[in-house]
Amino acid sequence: MKPISSRDNPLFKELKLLATSSQARRKAGRTLLDGVHLCEAYLQHLGLPPMCIVSESASVHPEVVPLLMQCEAGRVQCIVLPEALYQAVSQVEHGIGLMFVIDTPAIEVPATLTGSAVLLDNLQDPGNLGSILRSAAAAGIEYVFCSPGTAFAWSPKVLRAGMGAHFLLKIIENTDLAAVIRNASVTVLATSSYAQERVYDVDLTQPVAWLFGHEGQGVADELLELATHRVAIPHLGAMESLNVAACAAVCFFEQVRQREAGSAKSQRHLLG
Known part of the structure; x- marks a missing residue:
């Protein structure tokens, strides 16, 4: 040494x-x-x-x-x-x-998005970004695409909040999210507190791309227009909205729940 x-x-x-x-x-x-x-x-x-x-x-x-x-x-x-x-x-x-x-890994943008992914539009807070990465890795998501305005994914604060998630994900920064969405062969779900459709009512048994936006302003209008669905997380309290990292965790693990339930149902069908 x-x-x-x-x-x-x-x-x-x-x-x-x-x-x-x-x-x-x-x-x-x-x-x-x-x-x-x-x-x-x-x-x-x-x-x-x-x-x-x-x-x-x-x-x-x-x-x-x-x-x-x-x-x-x-x-x-x-x-x-x-x-x-x-x-x-x-x-x-x-x-x-x-x-x-x-x-820091240099990963190319895939020509077509075919698997589960997260798209982050102008997310500012390193703690939120790290928490989302941690939840995404735990939920088995493969790709994370960050817009140019999103916090640097490999900063020490994001790394600490991610708790090792970075090493299980393919993180691509400075990405044109609109181009990724246009070239996606999977459903793209944008979260919005104004959406009529609940996240629990959408079929999440197949790979999807989740689109989350700025902590205060949400997803940019032009990206919302490109999304396949806009979904909301219903809540009973008087709070207007959830923290974006909490919102992401709910979405990811509703997807996990549906996929696990679908897998269990298929197994019971085979056994029965």
Whole structure:
């Protein structure tokens, strides 16, 4: 492991930029995974990272040592930082001092959308985006398309909220959502509090693409016009609408419920 002790070290300055600047992350095509859970998930699903960063105290921590040994065995560049320098890079309070530097995946837009997907139109909040990614991965959704105005999916805040979901999804940013919808061979469902059709009344047993919009303004009118259906989530309280991440979770797991029910029905038919 290579120790770095100076704030003037070029590599430390690069790490600081990756931690604090979205522009730097986009330009470098790299980001930081901060914390043991994210690093474990990356190793499990995608393999070894380009670089591993550890604080001096964490280098002997029982949760970190096996991950560190795995990286060293794979000849990953491993850097040790004193506590003060590590904390200057990390955005996690009271965390265990382990970080990976990773390359953000470059995934091409498929010519035709044929599987379950999520389309995000100008979603602003990193926490909402991370929560939606986590729910989408749990529901078995494959693709996530983000419009140019949507928060950067590979920012540290979104990564922390996603809890490893990024490594199970194909996330495509700066996407022309209108073109994706026009080229989709699956039903596209846009959520709208003004829709007459309930999400529970739509057949979700086949793959669908879910379209969610800006936290305050919702889905843009031009995208709403392209959607196959507009659906609403009924609620009994006096609240006007749900948080977009909560709305997405309800939709995804209604789809899971219907598909599970359909699978169980088919199995009973075969057995009967």
